[in-house]
Amino acid sequence: MGKATEMNDKHTRSEAESGALKASAIDGGRRGFIGVAAGVTAAMVAPGVILHAVAAAPRSQPVTSDVRWGLLIDTTKCVDGCSACVEACGRENGLDLQVKSEDESEARWDHQKSVWIRKVKLQDNQTGRVTNLPMMCQHCEHPPCVDVCPTGASFKRADGIVMVDRHLCIGCRYCMMACPYKARSFIHQGTSGQLTRAPRGKGCVESCNLCVHRRDNGEESTACVDACVAEGHEAIVFGDLKDPASPISRKLNEIPSRQIREDLVLNTGVRYSGV
Amino acid sequence: MKRIVYREWRIAPQRFWSLLGILAAVIGVGALAFGYMEHQGHWVTGMNNSVVWGAPHVFAVFLIISASGALNIASIGTVFRKPIYKPLSRLSGLLAVALLMGGLLVLVTDLGRPERLIVAMTTYNFSSIFAWNIFLYTGFMVIVIAYLWSMADRQGEPFNRPIALVALVWRLALTTGTGSIFGFLVARQAYDAAILGPMFVAMSFAYGLAVFMLVLIFSFEDEGRPIGPRMMRRLRNLLALFVSVVLYFTLTYHLTNLYMAKHDGLEHWLLFNGGIYTFLFWVGWVLIGGLLPLWILYHPHLNQQRHWIVAACAMVIVGGFATLYVVIIGSQAFPMPMFPGQTILESGFFDGVNGESAAYWPTIPELLLGLGGVAVALLITTVGVRVLQFLPESLADDVVAPDEETMHDQPFAKPA
Secondary structure, three states: OHHHHHHHHHHHHHHHHHHHHHHHOHHHHHHHHHHHHHHHHHHHHHHHHHHHHHHOOOOOOOOOOOOOEEEEEEOOOOOOOOOHHHHHHHHHOOHHHOOOOOOOOHHHHHHHOOOOOEEEEEEEOOOOOEEEEEEOOOOOOOOHHHHHOOOOOEEEOOOOOEEEOOOOOOOOOHHHHHOOOOOOEEOOOOOOOOEOOEOOOOOOEEOOOOOHHHHHOOOOOOHHHHHHHHOOOOOEEEEEOOOOOOHHHHHHHHOOOEOOOHHHOOOOOEEEEOO | OOOOOEEOOOOOHHHHHHHHHHHHHHHHHHHHHHHHHHHHOHHHOOOOOOOOOOHHHHHHHHHHHHHHHHOHHHHHHHOOOOHHHHHHHHHHHHHHHHHHHHHHHHHHHOOOOHHHHHHHHHOOOOOOHHHHHHHHHHHHHHHHHHHHHHHHOHHHHHHHHHHHHHHHHHHHHHHHHHHHHHHOOOOOOOOOOOOHHHHHHHHHHHHHHHHHHHHHHHHHHHHOOOEOHHHHHHHHHHHHHHHHHHHHHHHHHHHHHHHOHHHHHHHHHHHHHOOHHHHHHHHHHHHHHHHHHHHHHHOOOHHHOHHHHHHHHHHHHHHHHHHHHHHHHHHHHOOOOOOOOEEEEEEOOOOOHHHOOOOOOOOHHHHHHHHHHHHHHHHHHHHHHHHOOOEEOOEOOOOOOOOHHHHOHHHHHOOO
């Protein structure tokens, strides 16, 4: 309360002063004031702009098809029982902020909450070999979800990222019917406490977007890749599939890899080795 | 053959208003269910990220394809020039519009963002069969209304047959389009089959006719208008034919799948191990929706009794719901073939661990929403026949046109 009064006082005082200024020397005083104000503003804003530019360059140009973002998952390095990528994705994209409705059973919540990346453990029927891998949106070159979306809300960016425009999504879920990877989730409940970088809307569909906010801020890597590296597994490599010198392209060139459901010829942006 | 006279449905006002009241109450409850689902979000339904389309879609697809099938009677009369069906054309058209309206309402109110319907009406992606269907559905409505006008207005007479032709082609496209919503999905094994298009056309013929016959018999009997044995014989034979065609497509679909080794798992699950889906397939789809009605409709004594024919129609409808439940929900419940030759031991997102199918049980709001759609269709029909001249006064044998098949029999039947 005391502070507020003080501020009010200051405010009144400065008003009185400026009034006096106007009355005495109009031209000189105003020029001086503008000059000082411009200087102060520049001094205040410039470091921010420069700092921002140094930390990450926000995208100012339209996305081009000069790059195609993708992931390579080396399943031989993916560790049974580790879910670092899943948890990191949850934190990065606000999936851990989803709240179960009070009357909803745990079992139903598990089937209805949004999941962008999940761990899957497989066993070969003939050989008995066990494989662990993370599954997420495969960012197809020819995505069935984009084909079937009636409004065009489901779209593919020029850089290969497949995502949902939540302003156009009418929640028909046809994309979920069409996706061969079960990569998409429908938001079944109300949302609260959202993250600016990953907005979520009740009644809309969403899926992994390769941490698109990081792409648009010019940052390296994705949350799942960082988490896997931090765990020391390095099972996921992120990068530009079109750049032959990128780590992902070099690795793809080096080790055998395949696409899940290759038979559909969707040319996925996410590749797996050791499956 | 006498001139066909159409009259408004003149049942007692108390009866009419109580019928209307009941239908309005069902619609009201359906509207409440919609409000509840919209306000709470879809977590109050049984639908989830594995089974994304549930009971509302079963109701919606049933109503939409029945709409197309209900128009069959009018097409047979106008396009294929079978005069005996002519008196039924108006009711056929009205039912087509009413059923489509009911089905579309269910479809639209189940959207995650129903308030964005305007987006669906203004932003199109033409590689989506869904976007095409928006035009097919609205176009159907316009064409059938024009068709009704050409039947009822003397000035419309010259346009009657051309419009009927357009309507015939349009509704075949519509039902094929509806079947293709599923047939074009490469992701799931049970879909991804071109045969779903024509199979949906066959199903629409059967379900649409069953609904038509029930409405016709109910409205006629309630007011004491006669339906002669000849008309009943025509309709029940037609229904039996359509039911057989559905069974034929069912057989072809499953035989094709059984022949392909990669679909063994799906067929084995659906035909033997699928729990509720196996039950609904054999008991609902094949027995109640197929074999039993066929038995009744071809039984020399039972098919002479109206209540048995009514029972056969009801069975076709119940079987139709079971069929669409298996086609729409069962196909989603079966795990997707992401890793052929591998068994999924663990998954963070229910990818069919050890071949387990996805869980789904419809909740009350979903069913009420679907029933609301049925009530909308019936309300439109009830008001329609009450205020406008849709129903012929009589379908007695001496009123309806003679059977073309027996028309020329007489001269040849005489001994030489």
